[in-house]
Amino acid sequence: MNLRELSAACALTLLLAACGGKPDAEAGHGGDESGAHGPDAGGEHAAAEDPTKGAHGGRLLEQGGYAVELAIAEDGTPPRYQAWLYRDGKPLPASAGTVEVRLKRLGNIAEHHLLKPLDDGSLMASSIVGEPHSFDVEVVATIQGKTVRWAYDSYEGRTTIDPKVAQESGIRVAPVGPGVIADEHEVQGLLTPMEGRVAQVAARFPGPVRRVAANVGDRVRAGQVLAVVESNISLTNYSVTSPISGVVLARNAAVGTVASESSPLFEVADLSSLWVDLHVFGSDAQHITAGVPVTVTRLSDGATAETTLERVLPGTATASQSTVARATINNHDGLWRPGSAVKARITVAQQQAAMVVPLTALQTFRDWEAVFIRVGDTYEVRPVELGKRDAQRVEVLSGLKGGDQVVVEQSYLVKADIEKSGASHDH
Structure with missing residues (x-):
């Protein structure tokens, strides 16, 4: 049990004591x-x-x-x-x-x-x-x-927890029922601007820059003035405008410098959508095809986006010798940033299962893989036989029946309370 789990278990013990709770073993059970x-x-x-x-x-x-x-x-x-x-x-x-x-x-x-x-x-x-x-x-x-x-x-593997204590401890139950087990692949990736949505904005005629109207990070609209340049040919000022709506990624213009037709003054990108280039290694590349679901996770804060794999690129990434699979994500809030590393879960196939529980429900009890069910205010262990699993769920082959109220959050607190009460029993 880690420090967080131990602290939560101690908090549950204090709550039980404060509410006058009494484990079954202390009440003559077990x-x-x-x-x-x-x-x-x-x-x-x-x-x-x-x-x-x-x-x-x-x-x-x-x-x-x-x-x-x-x-x-x-x-x-x-x-x-x-x-x-x-x-x-x-x-x-x-x-x-x-x-x-x-x-x-x-x-x-x-x-x-x-x-x-x-x-x-x-x-x-x-x-x-x-x-x-x-x-x-x-x-x-x-x-x-x-x-x-x-x-x-x-009684063994059983305890009673007051509903108020359970709620304050974050213990939550859900009925067991059918679900889907996914064949998933965890991969790493990189966010990049989409091709055709990046504009290099240059001066039409060479001459000194007289005014700069945009900075890196500014959102600009198509036709918006970014700078004013004095033409060396006509000696009159003309405006340099953005050809697309987007965000200024780079600015090379400064008042007094000389603009030329060959050197871009600004780089503007439409970042409302981004490519996610995912690196797939080895034999995994043989199982991944376009059209399958992808869940992309932002490493900075854990936010996720659901999308679909658009294509698997024909070449190989030179540096990593990986196959690149590409998807697109919506970035209207602007929080997905080009160049950022992400992780993704590619779902290759899905299989229906008659009963599934989240992985958070599982605990080891004695030598069993087990979950805990709730009936009224009473919680009791249920040894289970497990089948296939993915990153979130596991198939239950036996040990439960449809509709059983299974502890799906803070299940380790229920286990700790049973063990504390002495009702865990060791054969």
């Missing part, structure tokens, strides 16, 4: 089903911080002399519920009863796991317990004809 999953549950409803463990390291649920030891088996296999039965503290065969685990995940999503007897004396579900292992749990067991129930919560 833990694990086996040696690492969930708090203890003894009796009809329990959520103790230190679970009672059974002989196999699982959570021991006891009621009226009957007991179920419940764990999530995940040693080298996909996580599944596993249980052992007891009566008056003594192990029973797996055939002595049945166990069903009913889960309710964030967003009121129900999930059932029916455990069946194995030859090793335990009962195990065939269904996989998906990550995160964060849910309200109800265990229903029938042991030697006696039905017993337990209920508890087992």
